Amino acid sequence: MDRVDVPEELNRLTHQVIGCAIEVHRTLGPGLLESVYESALCHELELAKIQYTQQISFTGQYKGKALPPQRLDLLIENQLILELKAIRAIEDNHLAQLTSYLYLANKPLGLLINFHAPTIKKGTYRRINSKALT
Numbered sequence: 467m468d469r470v471d472v473p474e475e476l477n478r479l480t481h482q483v484i485g486c487a488i489e490v491h492r493t494l495g496p497g498l499l500e501s502v503y504e505s506a507l508c509h510e511l512e513l514a515k516i517q518y519t520q521q522i523s524f525t526g527q528y529k530g531k532a533l534p535p536q537r538l539d540l541l542i543e544n545q546l547i548l549e550l551k552a553i554r555a556i557e558d559n560h561l562a563q564l565t566s567y568l569y570l571a572n573k574p575l576g577l578l579i580n581f582h583a584p585t586i587k588k589g590t591y592r593r594i595n596s597k598a599l600t
Contacts, residue, residue: 470596476545476575479516480592483542486510487579488586496582500552503581504539507550511542518542526570538567547576551589556580561591568595 472480490506504520511518519541526533540548549564556578564576576593583589 470594470599472575472594472599479543479546480575480577482514482516483511483546483548483577484579484586484590486514486516487581487590491581491586494581496552496584498552498581500550500581503552504550508540511540516542517544518548519544524571533570536567536570538571541571541573545574547571547573549576549578551578551580552582553580554582556589556591561593564591565593565595568593568598572598574598 486507487510489510490503494503494506508518508520520539522538522541523535524538525535538547539550542548547564547567549560549567551560560578564578568574568576572595574595576595578591578593579586580589
């Protein structure tokens with residue numbers, strides 16, 4: 467499998483966002499609703515001066531036909547899709563959803579962060595859309 471090189475500025479942005487998520491998790495701990503973590507994370511992003519759009523609706527295409535609208539939790543700097551969860555375990559369908567969002571929205575990178583995990587490191591999953599990087 468070919469290794470995909472992600473631009474350094476996108477890697478830096480990813481690390482900053484994960485740092486914000488770590489701060490939220492460190493302060494609030496696991497066990498709250500996803501909406502609580504989303505609100506707190508948005509505040510951390512603002513403190514870090516990272517631009518984001520919350521609960522953004524977008525429509526993808528299928529062979530030229532517009533699909534029903536989808537909703538992203540957060541779009542960071544118009545490049546990084548951030549899907550948040552507060553559930554016991556991440557399943558394959560959660561990761562498939564993030565991958566599908568990346569392709570439909572034509573964005574290069576996505577993170578799924580589960581705030582119910584014992585640490586953000588254990589609860590963070592990264593997906594790359596190599597077609598959006600070229």
